[in-house]
Amino acid sequence: MPAASEMRPEPLIFETGQPGRANTYFRDGAPLDEFLPETALRAGLPLPDNSELDVVRHFTRLSQRTFSIDTGFYPLGSCTMKYNPRINEAMAAQPGFRDLHPFAPDALAQGALQVMYELERSLSAIFGMAQFSLNPAAGAHAELAALLIAKAYFRKRDEGRERTTVIVPDTAHGTNPASAAMVGYKVVSLKSYARGRVGIDELKAALGPDTAVCMMTNPNTLGLFEDHILELTEAVHAAGGLMYYDGANANALMGNSRPGDMGFDLMHLNLHKTFSIPHGGGGAGAGPVGVSARLIEFLPVPVVTRDDAGAFHLEFDRPDSIGSMRSFWSNFSHIVRALTYVYANGGEGLTRISQLAVLNANYVRAQVKSFLDTPYDETCRHEFVASAQELKRETGVRALDIAKALLDRGYHAPTIYFPLLVPECLMIEPTETESKETLDAFVASLREIVETAKSDPQKILDAPVNTIVGRIDETRAARQPDLRWEPAKV
């Protein structure tokens, strides 16, 4: 593969080809209008007319320009871009799983149902919840499910009209307030106190008879574990509210602490993050939602159960369930990948994974703090934040420019400008799968960028220069978006 800077821009598939290029394998086949009624046929669609070879080359070239965890280090905070072991793919690709029809009767799908059942039981054990539903399709989707469960719970207790508020700390994930608003809750934002965590007094002041749910991310988006988690959950319960755990940062926890033991009533997991499933670019995710015992009846259906004879069933008959969150049962191949990951590592392995994720983050943080500010300077969990605020004041180089310069050096950019409470923020999550050499090389690149910013800031402000597309005018893209290709008018 040539260096990106030597590649030519790839034209759109619509802009290439010639009439009559497409390969025709059945030259003597009957015309389409013998199969389909006229009303189902459209003329004049501007479909590209390309040979098979040109199509293959087009998409292969595009794939070569895609950054992925398979090509480089991807320290994208709170997104847990870890290596996806190939054994996951081998298991998911087995014909018995791959070719199974979702409407196959339970009796013919016992193996698949057992996989779902065993993953559900594993997740419940790892995170200390009473039961999970594997139904939601991704993280924010599972947040929505959890809040619908909370709503159904309060409605059943005849408290639905009073409990209208969801409390979200400013260290939580950005999707939390959005999910709460979608369910019709009023969102109250809670400022974290000096240690970057939720203060018990601040929380108590926000609690009241209107409190439905408090949504927390622990460790939070600063990579910090709450100081008073047991007191916080107790206070919310005393006010009659439910505690929700955002599992996007679960990679710091496995085998070391359990949300169920902390007193959480609801939680979700991003299997595609913690349980090593390819994601990024909006690919399919999987977001199981888990609950404590008092909320089981509200879980989305179907839930896989096992009867006394040892047979597995998709259970739909749960009158108080919030219903299904999507068509069919789950992103099933992800369930296979996640269970493979659980069984390949075992309890001790998962525990060690989380410990190494924390160790790697601290190893990077301890070096980065010699050349960038690290607010909340203490041992972190699986990720940490650095700030380019001082660098910006000195040199004009912002977090955004550092991120662009990292692209030039072969790295995916970290999450920037989140959480909002740290100005010029870079949120770095190395994950457990990176070697010491990779981490050292990344730190050296980051250090070199900061040094260049001080000696020759324009070099960093001009980055990236080694990528196929240079610095993009993000402001113009947001103000005057040009979202779709349109054919030239004939």
Add this chain to the structure above:
Amino acid sequence: MAQPQGLLYSKEHEWLKLDGDVGTVGITDYAQNSLGDIVYVELPRAGSGIKQFGSVGVVESVKAVSDLFTPIGGEVTEVNRALEGDPSLVNRDAFGEGWLYKVKIANVAEKDALLGPAEYETLVAEGAH
């Protein structure tokens, strides 16, 4: 950087210009600089009632989406329509052409809860957010 005289400021980086019981509201130069290029501003509707320090709209930049809090309560009488076509006015002239809305103030005494230019400058210098 000195803050413009004759204005009052909120801790959330909004400014208020008083003219009798009519106030003009905007975000400060410090706020627009921290946000970066602004791409969209959602303003309260003219005629709507707003409460001091309540969330009344949204400022979206390439970096983040932030709530807009009103430094004073009352009834919105006019919004800056020019921002619909060109939100970058807030970046270019936060204290002038980039004003956000005008409000008929219900209780002028609410201004006592706001900061003067020197106090606001201290807040900004401390790097508070």
